[in-house]
């Protein structure tokens with residue numbers, strides 16, 4: 001009997017949750033540390049699940065072992081103008097230093113109300129929730145008015161070339177979508193008594209560059225004023241101290257005002273002053289002493305930033321080298337070009353140094369006035385009454401910049417409910433990455449319902 005159950009009321013969430021947790025743990029135990037990535041076993045694992053339930057899917061390799069999986073549930077009643085919704089998750093994870101973890105990062109241990117492991121937050125949780133969403137939509141015979149695509153991709157942690165970018169450039173028809181849901185957003189942020197679910201609608205771009213200084217070579221026993229190492233060090237130190245000029249974007253303005261509205265006094269008054277360039281530096285100085293993490297996050301939303309990350313000079317203790325180089329991780333606000341950014345940099349480091357761009361892509365801002373954003377707001381409010389979804393900008397980048405090249409509107413919404421004692425941003429790439437089991441189960445339900453509400457025929 002084909003019973004139509006697209007209300008979802010008949011879903012047995014307990015068994016669905018158990019199934020999702022088992023799948024999640026299986027994925028966590030497949031080591032996809034990038035480098036080298038080796039995502040193929042994880043992609044094959046999911047392919048098998050889709051195959052057993054008759055969901056069409058394609059496994060693609062950019063290089064041997066670097067596999068991504070794309071699956072699709074076609075619309076039963078496609079509507080004109082309703083493009084696909086793509087659920088994206090990357091399969092690779094960053095390295096874990098086993099010694100520093102309480103539990104083995106690839107054992108998927110469940111302890112203290114959490115599932116522990118590399119990828120529990122970044123982002124095998126979203127991969128699992130998205131795969132389950134497809135399976136449930138299919139099992140529930142939900143009548144779709146737009147296609148739902150699932151992409152589990154390789155290589156996000158190394159810049160997406162072997163994963164999302166490979167799909168976008170080489171197989172665009174598989175992943176072209178009107179909307180994308182992806183990572184970095186949808187987690188609980190507690191401000192006073194208020195709970196927020198920031199949804200990423202904007203990402204900074206990157207401008208990774210090298211500074212090189214030239215000088216006079218010489219013998220280490222005879223110091224002279226034209227030492228390339230010293231010249232370079234001055235520039236690096238200046239960048240380390242500097243705050244580049246502030247540029248307010250509408251996403252960040254709205255985010256700061258939303259936080260302020262809910263915050264207790266005196267934050268309520270102080271937060272909006274961050275948007276006043278003359279005052280914000282002093283405020284950030286004060287905040288750095290009280291809550292360094294918050295200060296760092298807010299600072300990164302207000303300006304282009306530079307982090308010196310690699311240094312190279314010389315190869316012998318008693319030889320003054322003729323060249324010294326520093327590699328800088330530059331992050332650029334959406335709306336700003338690499339040229340504008342490098343002008344700001346040059347003002348700080350001064351003349352006489354060579355600056356070379358190594359890698360660059362622009363930041364993104366997506367429209368938040370869309371029916372998908374509304375569906376997210378409804379989903380959050382239904383499952384966490386009183387809480388609010390608010391748009392925000394992330395200082396890093398995700399696979400979304402790749403899908404944006406095909407015209408998609410991308411949001412970071414990988415829902416997970418967190419208590420105030422778990423620091424979400426510290427989970428990213430940190431030791432002891434973990435997710436509350438209940439918060440994961442909550443996220444699965446929210447994601448499934450948001451997708452169902454947004455995609456099923458009305």
Ligand SMILES: [Zn+2]
Pocket residue numbers: 090122123156183
């Ligand atoms: Zn990630």
